[in-house]
Amino acid sequence: MARGAELDAAPASTNGSAPMASPKIEIRELTKVYEGATEPVHALERITESVAEGEFVAIVGASGCGKTTLLWGMSGLHPITSGSVVLDGEPITRPVPDRIGMVFQDATLLPWRNLKSNIEFPFEIKKVAPDRNRIAELIEIAGLTGFEDSYPPELSGGMRQRASIVRALAQDPEVLLMDEPFGALDAFTRDEMNLLLLKLWEASKKTVVFVTHSINEAVFLADRIWVLTPRPGRLARVYDVPFSRPRELDLHYDRDFIQLTREIKADVQGGTPEGAGA
Amino acid sequence: MSRSGQLEEIPSYESSPGEGHGAASPVDMSSLASGPGIRSVAEVVAIIGVAVGVFVGLEALLILTEVPAYVFPRPTAVVATLFNDFTTLYLPPLLQTLRSFGLGFLIGSSIGLVLAAVITQRPFVEKIIAPYIIVMVTTPMIALVPFLMLQFGFGMTPRVIAVALASGPMVMINAATGFRRTDSAMIALARSYGASTFQIFRRIRFPLAMPMIVVGYMVGSIFGLLTAVGAEMVGGGMGLGNRLVYFSSLVRIPQFGASLAIVAALGVSLYVLFFLVGKRWASWES
Numbered sequence: 001m002a003r004g005a006e007l008d009a010a011p012a013s014t015n016g017s018a019p020m021a022s023p024k025i026e027i028r029e030l031t032k033v034y035e036g037a038t039e040p041v042h043a044l045e046r047i048t049e050s051v052a053e054g055e056f057v058a059i060v061g062a063s064g065c066g067k068t069t070l071l072w073g074m075s076g077l078h079p080i081t082s083g084s085v086v087l088d089g090e091p092i093t094r095p096v097p098d099r100i101g102m103v104f105q106d107a108t109l110l111p112w113r114n115l116k117s118n119i120e121f122p123f124e125i126k127k128v129a130p131d132r133n134r135i136a137e138l139i140e141i142a143g144l145t146g147f148e149d150s151y152p153p154e155l156s157g158g159m160r161q162r163a164s165i166v167r168a169l170a171q172d173p174e175v176l177l178m179d180e181p182f183g184a185l186d187a188f189t190r191d192e193m194n195l196l197l198l199k200l201w202e203a204s205k206k207t208v209v210f211v212t213h214s215i216n217e218a219v220f221l222a223d224r225i226w227v228l229t230p231r232p233g234r235l236a237r238v239y240d241v242p243f244s245r246p247r248e249l250d251l252h253y254d255r256d257f258i259q260l261t262r263e264i265k266a267d268v269q270g271g272t273p274e275g276a277g278a
Numbered sequence: 279m280s281r282s283g284q285l286e287e288i289p290s291y292e293s294s295p296g297e298g299h300g301a302a303s304p305v306d307m308s309s310l311a312s313g314p315g316i317r318s319v320a321e322v323v324a325i326i327g328v329a330v331g332v333f334v335g336l337e338a339l340l341i342l343t344e345v346p347a348y349v350f351p352r353p354t355a356v357v358a359t360l361f362n363d364f365t366t367l368y369l370p371p372l373l374q375t376l377r378s379f380g381l382g383f384l385i386g387s388s389i390g391l392v393l394a395a396v397i398t399q400r401p402f403v404e405k406i407i408a409p410y411i412i413v414m415v416t417t418p419m420i421a422l423v424p425f426l427m428l429q430f431g432f433g434m435t436p437r438v439i440a441v442a443l444a445s446g447p448m449v450m451i452n453a454a455t456g457f458r459r460t461d462s463a464m465i466a467l468a469r470s471y472g473a474s475t476f477q478i479f480r481r482i483r484f485p486l487a488m489p490m491i492v493v494g495y496m497v498g499s500i501f502g503l504l505t506a507v508g509a510e511m512v513g514g515g516m517g518l519g520n521r522l523v524y525f526s527s528l529v530r531i532p533q534f535g536a537s538l539a540i541v542a543a544l545g546v547s548l549y550v551l552f553f554l555v556g557k558r559w560a561s562w563e564s
Contacts, residue, residue, distance in 0.1 A: 077466055097472035108463045112485045112562040122471040125481065151562060171471075 023050035024207045025074065025175065029083035032069055032233075042232035043069045046083065049226060049235055051175075054205045058218035059226045062268055066233025067211045068179055074209060075102055075177050087175065097126060101173035105180045107160035109152040109167075116148040119167045131170065138166040142196065158189035162196065169200060178210045182217065191249055194220055202246060215264045219257060220247060227267050237267055351535035360536045367533060368521075372540055375517035378434050379506035382441025387498055389442070390449035391491065395479070398457040411447050419444035420508035427513060437509040437517075445502035452494030456487025489560035496552035503545055518544075 032044040044066045051057050059067045072078040074085050076092040085092045087099065109118045119139070123130040139145055142162040152160055161181055168176060182190045194217060201208055212218050218225050222241050229236040241260070243251060251257050337353050347355060360368065397404045419440050426436035464482050473481065510519025518541050525534035 075470060077470055095470045095472055097470065100470075102467070102470040104463055104467060106463060108467045110464060110482070110485070112488070112560075121481070125468060125471040125473045125477055153562075 022053070024053040024055070024088065025051040025209070026086040027070075027074065027083070028086065030070070030073055030080055030085060031082045032066070032073060032078075033081045044073070044080075045232035045234050047233070047235050048083075049238065051207055051209060053207055056201060056208045056210065056221060056223045057226060058210045058212060058222035058224075059228060060212060060215050060218045060264065060268060061228030061233075061236075062230055063213060065228040065230035067213075067228055069233065070228070071177050071179050071209060071211045075100055077102070097122070097171070099173055100175045100177060101168035101171050103161075103165055103168050103176065103178040103181045105183055107152070107157075107164040109155075109160055109163060111152050114149050114151050115144065115155065115163050118152070118163060119170055122167060122171050131172075134172070135166070135170050138169055141200065142166050156189075157185055158193060161185065161193060165197070165200070169204070169206075173206065175207045175209070178208065180211050180213065183213065190214075190217070195249065197221065198245070198247060215261050215268065216252065219243075219261050219264065220251060225264060227264060229268075239264060348529045348531050351531040355532040356535040356539060359532045360539065363533075363536075368536060368540055371516055371518045371521045371537070372544075374434075374515055375506055375510065375519065375541075375544075378437040378509075378515070378517065379441055379503055381434075382438040382506065383445045383499055383502040385438070386442030386444070386446030386502065387449040387495060390446035390494070390498065391453050393446075394450045394453035394457055394494075395484075398454050404454070411451055414443065414447040415451055418508075419505050420512060423509045423512045432514045434515065437506060437515065440509045441502045441506045444505035445498035448498035448501050449491075449494040452497065453487060453491045456490030456494075457483060459486055459490075461486060489556065489563045492552055492556040492560050495555070496549060499548045499552065500545060503541075503548060507541055 027047055027049050030044055030047040031042075034041040034043055047070060059070060061067050069078070073080045074092065076085075076095045079093070087096065092100075109115075110121065113121065116135070116139075119135055120130040139148065142165065144159060144162060144166065147155060147159065152163075155163065161184075165181070182193045185193060198221065210218070210221060215225075219241055225239040225241060226235055227237045227239070228234065239260070243254070243257065333353050340350060340352050397407060422443065423436055423440050426439055430436045430439070460483065464486070465478055468478050468482050506517070507519035507522070510517035511523050512519075514520075518537050521537045522534060522541070525531075525537060
């Protein structure tokens with residue numbers, strides 16, 4: 001775990017420290033303005049940051065700070081007003097299904113398809129033969145073996161979300177964008193999912209951008225944490241997370257873990273009035 | 279899909295899969311598409327037992343009260359004429375009714391389904407068209423038959439048109455309710471994998487609408503059958519509706535009863551057909 005050691009050595013730095021490797025994703029001056037009911041809403045203002053190859057970045061912030069908007073902007077699903085998102089040197093203007101996988105807030109399984117058919121859904125859209133070995137392997141790792149023929153309503157919330165992660169990973173994307181994927185799960189299931197996600201990530205070394213409203217979860221999972229402040233959505237601060245990998249659930253009780261969580265929390269809550277300046 | 283204009287929506291997951299379900303449709307008979315399934319042998323025995331009981335009880339009652347055959351037909355007499363005269367008395371009218379019903383329903387339901395799929399894409403067009411559809415759904419289309427006969431003569435054409443007019447709007451109004459349920463999360467999912475507008479329609483919107491489409495076909499087919507038989511009663515052809523009028527005018531009550539039984543069997547078959555279709559293709563909802 002060279003990366004872990006590297007991060008261990010680096011002190012929790014403050015603003016926008018550039019990652020050492022060449023960036024996988026570069027966000028330049030990303031601005032997003034919505035037509036609001038009365039006046040334009042500045043959802044995101046001039047966000048500039050980058051994500052290194054194989055890095056796990058978490059985006060946190062108060063609700064309405066533009067976390068999801070930023071992620072959707074990175075995915076190409078929603079157009080941005082100005083600035084750019086660049087993946088390996090190529091600007092993203094539309095979804096890049098071969099390279100970016102999305103995991104959504106609710107599992108978004110299609111209720112008329114069974115689990116296996118849901119996982120094969122992206123292959124159908126792309127009109128390629130499903131990689132059955134890979135799917136079987138992922139189903140095994142995700143603990144879904146034996147439920148291939150079950151329909152989504154018959155599965156628990158955790159199983160549904162695991163299936164949706166398997167669906168994304170089966171495409172073998174280089175980048176995984178996750179939009180509060182575990183927000184709707186109970187605390188125990190959430191811990192379980194976090195461990196599974198780390199296991200999958202450590203095995204595959206994909207670049208992950210993970211939006212969450214749980215600072216705890218962000219600190220537990222990520223290499224770096226971006227803190228957004230709302231109205232207009234700005235990148236207030238970037239934290240390095242120094243804890244070594246593989247991480248265990250006990251980390252939650254570590255003094256430094258709690259300290260870092262507290263610090264970020266203060267940032268998220270305090271960032272609202274002064275940080276905005278609008 | 280909704281890349282139209284500068285007015286982008288803030289991505290949200292607020293909309294549930296059931297959004298708009300049964301909200302605006304005046305004819306939401308989704309309960310028709312689901313029903314209690316038969317579970318055990320005891321249930322089957324009970325159901326058959328009651329049916330036999332009704333049959334025998336009615337026969338016994340008619341014998342005991344000495345009701346004449348021209349007032350009410352005995353079940354045995356109806357069954358007898360059905361068996362003895364099926365190919366001569368009943369098969370030709372049945373085929374004729376099936377032809378005008380089948381053709382009218384095929385045309386009406388196809389137009390209704392396509393219109394529903396197209397119109398729900400354009401809310402403005404939908405608002406303009408909706409009142410006319412509601413008028414068509416609520417007006418009994420049999421009322422048009424005399425007028426249609428004036429235009430198209432005594433052949434099959436007026437009946438086919440009447441059936442199409444009766445079933446089409448019914449299919450459309452229910453299918454439109456189905457197509458109106460859009461699930462933004464599912465569509466975003468499909469788009470994130472590069473789905474085209476057509477793929478989104480075929481893989482997301484159509485299956486999502488399927489339960490309501492089946493309901494539309496079920497209700498539409500029964501309305502269509504009603505209109506087909508009614509149109510035959512009003513005039514033209516030698517279908518089952520015409521036979522009902524003919525036999526009752528001659529007080530051939532067992533034959534009347536047999537024709538009625540065939541019409542009833544047709545209606546039940548349609549119901550069962552679409553019930554099974556719903557079970558196969560749209561059972562995920564219940």
